[in-house]
Amino acid sequence: MTIFIPTPLRSYAAGKDTLEVSAKTVSGALDELTRTFPDMRKHLFNGEGKLRAFVNVYLNDEDVRYLPEKEATAVSASDTLSIIPSIAGGRRPLERAGLRRGSSSPSAIRLSIGW
């Protein structure tokens, strides 16, 4: 099956946007992904090995959390697995805080790059 790797995680996956795996279940596929790219593990799973709350995993177009067997769901070669992390884009909140405090220093203005 094909795993789609989203842009924010590609730097932990040697820049790849997809990975072909031959796993039998969703969790098997995620295992194979993190075995191939160990740096990705901490971005997907918390210390207890559970998927992080801000990372959604979809088998084809279905959220794995809503599948009856969840991560134990069987997968076939034609399935796709998509990892959908939250993206906000734009400037870092810390930078805009500088502006909100009424700071008008050039650096605060410059840093507020906005989308």
Next chain:
Amino acid sequence: MATATAPVELPELTKDDLSRYSRHLILPEVGVEGQRKLKAARVLCVGTGGLGSPLALYLAAAGVGTLGLVDFDVVDASNLQRQIIHSTADIGRKKLDSAEEKLKALNPDLHVVKHDALLTSANALDILKDYDVIADGTDNFPTRYLVNDACVLLGKPNAYGSIFRFEGQASVFATEDGPCYRCLYPEPPPPGLVPSCAEGGVLGILPGLIGVIQATETIKLILGKGEPLIGRLLLVDALNMRFRELKLRKNPECPVCGEHPTVTKLIDYEQFCGIAPAAKEESAVKNGIPQISVKELKRRMDAGEDLFILDVREPFEYQIANIGGKLMPQNDVPRRLAEIDRDREIIVQCKSGGRSQRIAEFLKQAGYAKVSNLAGGILAWSDQIDPSVPKY
């Protein structure tokens, strides 16, 4: 289905309206009645940046009667690559004034309401309550959750869009039966884990693609026509030009729109997103890492102190501008530790201080005793020390 606005009496179309909107009027899905709905509609664009630019321009062109704009920012040269409502001559002007001018030039009958403010828990409900549809073109997690919760509490539909590099997401949230943003992401990522567009970059055209999708959904909601993006997340991959769609479900346990909501009024969203209160950010130590200002660094360099400046940006950034630090892109640091002298004082530096903070924390964990982060990065250096250092 869609949330059409149904005021008691729709405004009449003038003779000028009939000619201006003739291509709408001959569409069975719009027609005279639909155009009158658009004329009566009030839409709030949160942000007049990359997403807000095409969104506001198309809504103004389409004949939406009232457009509210929320922004507190000023036009910067680096905005113009994607924020097409602003022009070179607008650099330094308030985005609200610049946007209003373009929108009124396009459609003089448009009523523009300017909200010159940062949207906060204190003002959000008051600002949002007068609008029929909210179009979320914000750029950070605290404001996203704030807009979402305010929309749910007020029962307003939220045309959502988000972008990063070549990738975008769009959906319609917070309609009565559909999911909200919190059903999709109950919790925000910890600060620093998801790179911002300022750090990661964004293709200038991408907010155009996504903003126009938000505008399309907004118009459909007003008309009450078509199949809105409710319960669906549209993913746009501009690099491969692939559009995919995922199913979104309403989470019965959602803290704001679920069966037993725990969020019944607006909360402190900076705290919710793990961002320290403003006063704390400026303190000299963040997460155990001393923050050094560019002025302090300059003073110490001039005094001839032995400092190891570690520049963790990418080579192409270093090529644009550098302050003479040792270049080691952030992802290379873990396997190149041998090149970083443990006995010297290390100042980690990047573009604006985000990546360098994370690497400084990493180095501290790896046993480096004297590590500081250059607050504000090379942008602050350019602003406060040496304007000849180009900004990008």
